[in-house]
Amino acid sequence: MYDHLRNEIQRTAPGELAYPLKEKRSRYTHVSDNAQARTVLIHKPKYIITADKKGVVQVWSNKSILIRDGSIIDIFDPAKKKIDFNGIELIYDGSKRGGIIVTPGFVNMHTHPPMYLLRSSLMLEKGENLERSLKDMFAFESQMTDEDFFVSTVGDLTEEQKNGITTTLSHYAVFEPIEEAAKLVRQNVVNAISAVSNSHPENTPEYVENLLKNRKKYFTQIAVAIHTIHSATPQVLKKVAQLVKKYKTLFTTHVAETQASVQRNLEVHGDRTVNTLVRYGLAHSGTIMSHGVHLTDEEVGLVKKHKIGVVHLPTSNKLHKSGEFPYLLFKKHKATDLISLGTDSVISKNSLDILSEALQARIMHQDKSVIFYEELFKMMTSNGADSLQMHDRGRILPGFKADLAFWKVRDRGIMPYDEENPVTLLGNMITHGGRDVRDLMINGEFVISNRRHNLVAETELMVELQKHHQEIRRRVPKD
């Protein structure tokens, strides 16, 4: 259905990855002719930064990473262990010209990729609060076609990838455009489809169940979403809880984003939001609530008890004047490992980037509590993967999927740092956040090499995004 669009923006034939190997200053050496190298050696990056199994952030120097069939099979000191080059198809040199830092690909826990075409500073012009912005958004979204959603999602996911994000929890009401876009750009996407949607009132739990029945056929991982708890009736909540249990799927929803939404939840369900989740059997470790701004002490206690994942979105909350996330309550309940970060859509944040969101989190709470950089790093990586129950992502360890972001050390976002205490690199990355990755690997495949996207031609993509945006603007009735 999107063939002509795909032909416009796609760089290579499907199933082929073109590494720009002949470029000057490339770090790539192809040992075999296999374009889709399955065995890759990341040779001596200057630093590897990752949370370990116990949740402690580690910085390792001069270790190499061996990858086979999409997974990390070994991390070793090349000075102590002889490398068997037999079978290695591609070598990435992480040591030369100042070296490379490798981090896990970041995890973006809340975004609405089909809304990327709404990016334009004018969209927020009349947005005096979230309610007004939602109204303006809806006028634009209701004019969008599946093709618009597809090109939008390609734009969104590739921008995330340039910012080092390899896993995305998408929350939206359409399925196929997200499925096709994720497949094109190879992003790990949890495709949470709204059973109750503001923008798509025709959506139902039955619609989502039909997708779940066929879930093994799809590239994206299907999950269930509802826009907010108060927009669903008790019958729908019961049905959603059944679906989640029957198909062992993740569930996500906006929770207590504004004071008004808490009020509406009280009116509709006679209770606060987390209590409502508990009542309908939707409070468990497969649930991810976004925002969680207006929560009581008791509710945060329930979040901890039921191990519910929480996505903190400080930029969105500031821009929409929604309020301030109760970080101190999470600290009090020892529940900070349940917190991850998300970008929200382009109308709620300047860029689809998790590093700058970590900085926003630090700034938002600094008067009351300093969130250490190690803690923020976990919010960008392992906490999110754990909330998604992806126990083989979000860390750089043997047995984990090779989702890796490669950052140049000789870079204004990184230097100068304390060589004696390289964890200072983390502080630099976060405070100078928003730098593009040099290279990006997802499931063992390089999606970005030498700062260039291997699958999508960005200039052509920009042309399509602009064209589609302008056409939608023409269709939106003026108020």
Ligand SMILES: [Zn+2]
């Ligand atoms: Zn949202």
